[in-house]
Amino acid sequence: MTDDFTVPVYDDGDADASYIEDKTVAILGYGSQGHAQAQNLADSGVDVVVGLREDSASRDEAEADGLRVAVPDDAVAEADITVMLVPDTVQPAVFEAVEDGLEEGDTLQFAHGFNVHYGQIEPPEGVDVTMVAPKSPGHLVRRTYKRGEGTPGLIAIEQDATGETKEEALAYAQAIGCARAGVIETTFQEEVETDLFGEQAVLCGGVTEMVKAGFETLVDAGYAPEMAYFECLNELKLIVDLMYEGGNMEMWNSVSDTAEYGGLTRGEEIIDRDGFDEILEGVQNGEFAREWINENQAHRPAYKQYRDAEANHQIEEVGGRLRELFAWADEE
Numbered sequence: 001m002t003d004d005f006t007v008p009v010y011d012d013g014d015a016d017a018s019y020i021e022d023k024t025v026a027i028l029g030y031g032s033q034g035h036a037q038a039q040n041l042a043d044s045g046v047d048v049v050v051g052l053r054e055d056s057a058s059r060d061e062a063e064a065d066g067l068r069v070a071v072p073d074d075a076v077a078e079a080d081i082t083v084m085l086v087p088d089t090v091q092p093a094v095f096e097a098v099e100d101g102l103e104e105g106d107t108l109q110f111a112h113g114f115n116v117h118y119g120q121i122e123p124p125e126g127v128d129v130t131m132v133a134p135k136s137p138g139h140l141v142r143r144t145y146k147r148g149e150g151t152p153g154l155i156a157i158e159q160d161a162t163g164e165t166k167e168e169a170l171a172y173a174q175a176i177g178c179a180r181a182g183v184i185e186t187t188f189q190e191e192v193e194t195d196l197f198g199e200q201a202v203l204c205g206g207v208t209e210m211v212k213a214g215f216e217t218l219v220d221a222g223y224a225p226e227m228a229y230f231e232c233l234n235e236l237k238l239i240v241d242l243m244y245e246g247g248n249m250e251m252w253n254s255v256s257d258t259a260e261y262g263g264l265t266r267g268e269e270i271i272d273r274d275g276f277d278e279i280l281e282g283v284q285n286g287e288f289a290r291e292w293i294n295e296n297q298a299h300r301p302a303y304k305q306y307r308d309a310e311a312n313h314q315i316e317e318v319g320g321r322l323r324e325l326f327a328w329a330d331e332e
Ligand code: NAD
Pocket: 028, 029, 030, 031, 032, 033, 034, 056, 058, 084, 085, 086, 087, 088, 090, 094, 110, 111, 112, 133, 134, 135, 136, 137, 138
């Protein structure tokens, strides 16, 4: 453990493999996280069973990867640790189907806290409830593990029935490689609220709205859509890569002084702080979660409309043609 941070950050030295090595782990779902965590666990010597329906298209893949496969309720009945790695919107139904296989002292584990935090899954008392969440997509969780490295991750304890929940979560984080990089301790509430806020206000919602607004402003003023596409979307990657490598200062240091001065003096004009507060409030008071749960129950009518509108935006059509000029990039 290092005390360089404001929160606990654990590493391999804090994990004790004996908390997982004699246990059986059921991985439900074999997608991005499922395939990576199952294979890393198996390579770390942990007994793994992948829980998939009889008709699941992933069965052959999991078996070809050398893993044991069972139907979800059998896998859970057998397992000491059940890990929910089906899509978040599907998890409540899967939980209902396997719930009876959870015995006292078993662990129910998540990689994202939405369903527990917003009450869509209510784990039984007597069961440990944890989160181990790699901070990266599954293919990197797998690829870095094979290189002897790992991706950073989060752990959180929602319910500690056995008194050994944290030790087990750290041992799991070690077995999938995350402790090689660093494991930050958080809570289900903090993970969910920061995740939803980030994707809505900054990463997904904020960035695309900013890109479209910039593009539309230039096109409405009579500039070529191709020029607007390059300035407002294409070059974003160069900027973000610099920020990812070395923070905002690496970016400011790499662009021209003119870009730096213009950005520092003008950027803030387009930011509406009240909008950020409103998004955070909707996440904290559960309004967003209720809306999304209802939307799913109604088979996603609004979601489809928003997606169609996004797909039909002029920037998609211009971008589609311009990206063909970069066909060589696919081969690199
Ligand atoms: P995914 O969409 O890649 O895969 C889900 C898998 O679940 C599918 O491959 C399939 O095997 C199964 N599945 C799909 N629909 C199903 C259904 N209707 N019934 C039963 N099984 C079904 O999921 P993912 O991205 O690996 O996400 C799993 C969990 O991990 C989520 O809680 C997610 O929030 C979390 N998470 C994901 C990432 C990531 O980068 N993808 C990172 C951190 C945490």
